[in-house]
Amino acid sequence: MSKVEMYVDNLPNIPWQDKPEGSVGPVWRYSDNPIINRNPVPGVARIFNSAVLPYKGEFIGVFRAEQIDGVPHLYLGYSKDGISWSFEKERIHFVNEAGEDFLPRYEYDPRLIKIDDSYYIIWCTDFYGASLGLAKTDDFKKFVRLENPFLPFNRNGVLFPRKINGRFVMLSRPSDSGHTPFGDIFLSESPDLKYWGRHRHVMARGYRQWWQSLKIGGGAAPIETSEGWLLFYHGVTGTCNGYVYSMGACILDKDEPAVVKYRPDSFILTPEMWYEERGFVGNVVFPCAALCDAATGRIAIYYGAADSYVALAFTTIDEIVDFIKKHDAANDDDKGSGIM
Numbered sequence: 001m002s003k004v005e006m007y008v009d010n011l012p013n014i015p016w017q018d019k020p021e022g023s024v025g026p027v028w029r030y031s032d033n034p035i036i037n038r039n040p041v042p043g044v045a046r047i048f049n050s051a052v053l054p055y056k057g058e059f060i061g062v063f064r065a066e067q068i069d070g071v072p073h074l075y076l077g078y079s080k081d082g083i084s085w086s087f088e089k090e091r092i093h094f095v096n097e098a099g100e101d102f103l104p105r106y107e108y109d110p111r112l113i114k115i116d117d118s119y120y121i122i123w124c125t126d127f128y129g130a131s132l133g134l135a136k137t138d139d140f141k142k143f144v145r146l147e148n149p150f151l152p153f154n155r156n157g158v159l160f161p162r163k164i165n166g167r168f169v170m171l172s173r174p175s176d177s178g179h180t181p182f183g184d185i186f187l188s189e190s191p192d193l194k195y196w197g198r199h200r201h202v203m204a205r206g207y208r209q210w211w212q213s214l215k216i217g218g219g220a221a222p223i224e225t226s227e228g229w230l231l232f233y234h235g236v237t238g239t240c241n242g243y244v245y246s247m248g249a250c251i252l253d254k255d256e257p258a259v260v261k262y263r264p265d266s267f268i269l270t271p272e273m274w275y276e277e278r279g280f281v282g283n284v285v286f287p288c289a290a291l292c293d294a295a296t297g298r299i300a301i302y303y304g305a306a307d308s309y310v311a312l313a314f315t316t317i318d319e320i321v322d323f324i325k326k327h328d329a330a331n332d333d334d335k336g337s338g339i340m
């Protein structure tokens with residue numbers, strides 16, 4: 001029985017491995033990573049930065065599939081165990097609210113979030129440059145594209161899995177349209193997923209913490225716990241050889257999630273393995289989804305590795321919350337405070 005409760009469903013078939021002896025840090029990798037390798041589908045060179053959810057006793061996911069012309073689109077994938085995946089041969093076909101075809105010029109870094117009985121995909125789309133795209137499905141057959149939430153430029157949109165104080169809530173990272181050398185996490189609310197406002201600054205890149213000194217961005221949909229909302233995110237540092245993307249975790253206030261309760265000064269996973277260090281873009285660990293089991297407190301985190309593979313890592317709610325609290329940068333101004 002966990003000390004910290006997760007307010008999520010039981011997921012007895014969550015992918016899982018126990019923490020290996022001698023493992024460093026609060027998160028450990030699946031021993032057979034990467035779980036998705038190169039050339040997974042004809043015409044697709046790489047799948048990475050992708051999001052999964054439990055569905056009808058098995059698992060379903062929306063995947064960033066980089067085509068052999070280098071352009072990313074979203075593909076649907078299925079798995080019985082959350083580890084071994086099969087994919088549709090064609091990209092997801094969106095329609096607009098009038099039922100007409102809607103096929104974005106590119107689509108990447110999807111998150112998949114269940115709110116009530118519907119599933120929402122939020123991704124980086126083309127809207128005169130990199131912006132957030134949003135779509136809804138109830139059955140993974142018909143995908144209805146909704147209004148783009150924000151003006152350009154923005155990336156890393158992450159919806160909370162339920163309304164808070166009667167409103168949909170989204171994290172995002174205002175950006176430029178290139179390889180953005182800056183960025184903080186903001187929060188916005190909407191009564192209807194169409195009109196967004198009450199924008200808040202959640203947290204800044206951490207100047208004193210060099211691993212996340214350049215930019216940060218939301219990762220997996222926040223997980224509701226008895227301590228607040230647990231957020232896995234990415235933090236980026238700049239080096240003389242380019243950016244390095246690591247994984248971080250923090251806890252946001254339960255009722256006012258623009259307020260950061262605990263934010264550790266250390267990463268929880270950083271590129272170390274060949275599939276994280278080496279690839280189309282080396283040194284990238286990019287979390288986009290987490291599965292949780294309320295009964296055991298187990299968490300399985302899905303992350304993109306080196307813009308080439310999907311990998312899996314594990315933790316438990318007690319282990320990650322202990323780490324976050326123990327390493328909390330309590331007096332750090334960069335922690336963030338829900339500023340308007």
Ligand code: BMA
Nearest residue numbers: 049109179180281284286307
């Ligand atoms: C960002 C996005 C991510 C990618 C990262 C590293 O700007 O494109 O999808 O993982 O760069 O290349």
